[in-house]
Amino acid sequence: MTSYLTGFAPGAGRREPRAGFTSDAPRIELNGPWRFHLSPSVAEAPTGVADPEFDDSGWGELPVPSLWQMHGHGSPAYTNVDYPFPIEPPFVPDENPTGDYRRDFEVPEGWGGDGAAAVLRFDGVDSCFTAWLNGHELGFSTGSRLPTEFEVTEYLRPGRNVLAVRVHQWSAGSYLEDQDMWWLSGIFRDVTLLARPAGALDDFFVHAGYDAATGAGTLRVETSVPARLTVAELGLVDVPADATHTIAAVRPWTAETPRLYQAELSTAGERVPLRIGFRTVTVEDGLLKVNGERVLFRGVNRHEWHPEHGRALSEETMREDILLMKRHNINAVRTSHYPPHQRFLELCDELGLWVVDECDLETHGFLFVDWRDNPSDDPRWREAYLDRMRRTVERDKNHPSVIMWSLGNESGTGRNLEEMAAWTRRRDPDRPIHYEHDWDSRYVDVYSRMYASHEEVDAIGRRAEEPLEDAGADAHRRALPFVLCEYAHAMGNGPGGLTEYQRLFETHPRCQGGFVWEWIDHGIRRGDHFAYGGDFGEELHDGNFVTDGLVFPDRTPSPGLVEYKKVIEPVRITAEADLLRVTNLYDFRDLSHLSFGWTLEEEGVVVADGTLELPELPAGASTELPVPRLPETTGESWLTVRAVLAEDTPWAPAGHEVAWGQVAVRPAPGAASPATSTTGSTPVSTSVSTSGGTGAAAGPVTLGPGTFDRLTGRLTAIGGLALDGPRLDLWRAPTDNDRGGFPAMEKVWRGVGLDRLRHRVIGIDREDGSLVVRTRVAPAARDIGVLATYRWSLGAGDRLRLTLEVEPQGPWQVPFPRLGLRMALPAWIDRVRWFGRGPGEAYADSRQAARVGRFEASVEELQTPYVFPQENGNRADVRWATLTGPRGGLRVTGEPVFDLTARRWTSEDLDAAAHTVDLVPGDAVHVNLDLAQHGLGTASCGPGVLPEHALTARAATLTVTFAEVAAPTE
Structure with missing residues (x-):
């Protein structure tokens, strides 16, 4: 086996790392189609590929940048923590897929000018590669998400040149790249030939500080x-670059106001355009501050991903990510778990995001061998660790958006990490250092944790967390700011549970927010659905754990992202008595960029609107305004105030909604009383009308417009609308969060049989004109159950009114998944209109984004296409809903x-499905009318449902009325 694949050296023949930049010096882009051949192992790879005359005519083509598995060469494989090869560092298996790349390119005569040098730059190659130019070996490199440069001046020639690159899927470096993502291989970032004219810059480091006290x-x-600097806007014209220049007044750079000054560095050999942002980052008074102010991260972790291209992203995709983040009030990104494409950071500078720039390092798989031989504390890996940190810092040091360096992720602790931190402090003392796995926080500047519970975050915020044994270390950590790098x-x-976390961040200054895991589902497009771990025949995989993002693989925002936007909105609009309170939650800017409009809706219909005039409101301040003069209404009425962009911005147009608040102006009128009494009891045979026969062959029971099955008491029709009437339902298709945690709620629920309930009719009686159906609902093999009593009566307007009373029996020690009614309507039902919360789905602990209003959608549009099918689509606090089609329908x-879901498959269908394509519309629309559902929590990786959002088994009552909707007339 080639020795460098299993050596500890991170590379050979490479230039020293330096800043990433562009200039007016010539360059040749080497992206595009390359000749490509994949071998199953190093031993089977062809010989002589570096020879310029090697015959590659029998090879296929592969685009660069790309990952070969995404183009049908081998298969993707997903693991979260496990290494997909034996843990025996630094060795890797003989079965090591090896890709050979070749391409010709032309170099013009005199390219670069007299005395010019030439540099070949690879921005990202996974996982290890060797390069040859015109038959001359340049060297090798590891560090997949990091740049590599080779000096090629002596090998480059005018005219035809041949570049050959051999890429290996596995190398010793793979032990340092055990990030939670797909294992993919290839040249997946840009390849460029750079001319370096005589006197050109090799490197530079911009230091642009801001004094908040003086401006x-x-x-x-x-x-x-030696270089000259020009920043014309600041009056600096052709001044020495390395002198310290003080400007009396500058506008600082922040994520909220990303002010950049156009500049230029010039030397005898080239000109380099710069964009400079003035800002100062400090940790003082136990807080992380930028420009003298505490900042609150409303962040996300971002992997690079595209469902068709993997980690090979276009600028368009990178920009789309940032625009979506900004439009959803996200202000920070942790680049999990490697430096992103450099263009992404340039866009963060331009559009405004705080960035925690993370080194390309993770050794999480050593967890399963009790961290034995973990490279983090093995001196043989020292240079590899330092090399990765150097290449991260040097490339990205000139980005104002980068305000913290992160040593990596989930790599245990050890001397190599300490040395990375020490080197980074020497090289860049002006940025704090982050690393989560060092819980003692000995060599970092912030205390970072993953998935700490609300209770623990509260304790940390009060600086009352569990003490460390070492008193000095404990005092050090207790004095640091706290960030949830994943939650x-x-x-x-x-x-x-997002709302409760945000409340803690806003209550405790020490708790400076966090980063939701994560930005995007890593689904791979496969026909009309998205694939996940195990779909490619992997012998070891972690299933759909790779689909855990706030946006779906195609970048459609999920309900979770919409909820997050609301929870972290930078303006809070509330009401106190007859006053509206507006609070500015920005860290730096006032609200002059926003306009505030209001609407008054009665029963979801707008009856009045206007605008609010706010006084100047700086960051952190609140103001109170009188409620606008509103017209009288008689129905349920809500005042909605919206904060929208007053003018176009680079990330959203004028009118884009940033925040909103709702105030109840008039409650709903009292619910109508039933037309008949519900007291007394007589046998059903003397109380209801029947038709035909007796006994089992007897006809149905009727009550007003309702027709009921005589044996089961179930509603079978309302007027001319046939249906399979409502009965108690306690089950939901488990969510990913239900399947996680210790214990997992799914296992608990299945363990007591809530997925296999049986219904037994106890009696069908009449009580003063009402039809009362008593049943017991219980799982096989258990002695617990629920008494369910259905009280049917006639309400106002001859509507059919149902009161469901439930009473648990036996030792219930688990919460219900849901509590409500299930029914089925004809398949021709296709539209739903409702007055309640919407327009999107909402659950007990994820409902802030759902406002009260009148909404409409198709049955299909009510579904949320989670990559792994599960409970979805619940609409909360519904006052009324109509479910209709061409032949009429039903009003509830x-x-x-009540809460409402409507779908063309059952909960059991959802439960059984592995992909969205498994959900096939049936011969009915299945409707749930719920009193409540158990909360969602975040137990797929984190805390479960908070007690206040758990659906405890207890007696409860749900009342709804039904009426047939007539078919539309021509």
């Missing part, structure tokens, strides 16, 4: 050769409200 900026640029695992339906009215 002054200081600017100095370290350069590898609220956004897998499937959820996460729940709550007393006062």
Whole structure:
């Protein structure tokens, strides 16, 4: 086996790492189609591929940048923590897929000018590669998500040149790249030939500080050769770059106001355009501050992902990510768990995001061998660790958006991490250092945790967390700011509990927010659905754990992202008595960029609107305004105030909604009383009308417009609308969060049989004109159950009114998944209109984004297409809903409200499905009318449902009325 594949050296023949930048020096882009051949192992790879005359005519083509598994060469494989090869560092298996790349390119005569050098740059190759130019070996490199440069001046020639690259899927470096993502291989970032004219810059470091007390900026640029600096807007014209320049007044850079100054560095050999942002990052008074102010991270963890291209992203995709983040009030990104494409950071500078820039390092798989031989504390890996940190810091050091360096992720602790931190402090003392796995926080500047519970975050916020044994270390950690580098695992339906986390962040100054895991589902498009772990025949995989994002693989926002936007909105609009309170939650900016409009809705219909005039409101301030003069209404009425962009911005147009608040102006009128009494009891045979025969062959029972099955008491029709009437339902298709945790709620629920309930009729009676059906609902093999009493009566307007009373029996020690009614309507039902919360789905602990209003959708539009099918689509606090089609339909009215789902498959169908394509519409529309559902939580990786959102088994009552909707007339 090639020795460098299993050596500890991170590379050979490479240039020293330096800043990433572009200039006016010539460059040749080497992206595009390359000749490509994949071998199953190193031993089977062809020989002589570096020879310029090697015959590659029998090879196929592969685009660069790309990952070969995404183009049908081998298969993707997903593991979260497990290494997909034996843990025997630094060795890797003989079965090591090896890709050979070749391409010709032309170099013009005199390219670069007299005395020019030439550099070949690879921005990302997974996982290890060797390069040859015109038959000459340049060297090798590891560090997949990091740049590599080779000096090629002596090998480059005018005219035809041949570049050959051999890429290996596995190498010793793979032990340092055990991130939670797909294992994919290839040249997946840009390849460029750079001319370096005589006197050109090799490297530079921009130091642009801001003094919040005076408003002054200081600017100095370290350069590898003498250089001149021009920032015309600041009056700096052709001044020495390496001198310290003080500017009396500058506008600082923040994620909220990303002010950049256009600049230029010039040397004898080239000109380099710069965009400079003045800002100062400190940790003082136990807080992380930018420009003297505490910042609150409303962040996400972002992997690079595209469902068709993997980690090979276009600029368009990178920009789309940032625009979506900004439009959903996200202000920060942790680049999990490697430096992103450099263009992404340039866009963060331009559009405004705080960035925690993470090194390409994770050794999480050593967890399963008790961290034995973990490279983090093995001196043989020291240079590899330092090399990865150097290449991260040097490339990205000039981005104002980068305000913290992260040593990596989930790699245990050890001396190599300490040395990374020490080197970084020496090289860049102006940015704090982050690393989560060092819980003692000995060599970092912030205390970072993953998935700490609300209770623990509260204790940490009060600086009352569990003490460390070492008193000095404990005092050090207790004095640090706290950040949740991962929380609220956004897998499937959820996460729940965001509001309670945000409340803690806003209550405790030490708690400076966090980063939701994560931004995007890593689904791979496969026909008309998205694939996940195990779909490619992997012998070891972690299933759909790779689909845990706030946006779906195609970047459609999930309900979780919509909820997060509401929870973290930077303006809070509430009401106190007859006053509206507006609170500015920005860290830096006032609200002059926003306009505030209001609407008054009666029963969901707008009856009045206007605008609010706010006084100047700086960051952190609140103001109170009188409620606008409103017209009289008679129905349930809500005042909605919206904060929208007053003008176009680079990330959203004028009118984009940033925040909103709702105030109840008039409650709903009292629910109508039933037309008949519900007292007394007589046998059903003397109380209801029947038709035909006796006994089992007897006809149905009727009550007003309702027709009931004589034996079961179930409703079978309302007027001319046939249906399979409502009965008690306690089951939901488990969510990803239900399947996680210790114990997993799914296992608990299945363990007591809630997925296999049986119904037994106890009696069907009449009570003063009402039809009363008593049943017991219970699982096989258990002695617990629920008494369910259905009281049917005639309400106002001859509507059919149902009161469901439930009473648990036996030692219930688990919460219900849901509590409500299930029914089935004809398949021709296709539209749903409702007055309640919407327009999207909402659950007990994820409902802030659902406002009260009148909404309409098709049955299909009510579904949320989670990559792994599960409970979804619940509409909360519904006052009334109509479910209609071309032949009429049904109106359901709550007393006062109910939750609604409607879908073309059952909960059991959802439960059995593995992909969205498994959900096939049946011969009915299945409707749930719920009193409540158990909360969502975030137990797929994190805390479960908070007690206040658990659906405890207890006696309860749900009342709804039904009325047939006539078919539309021509």
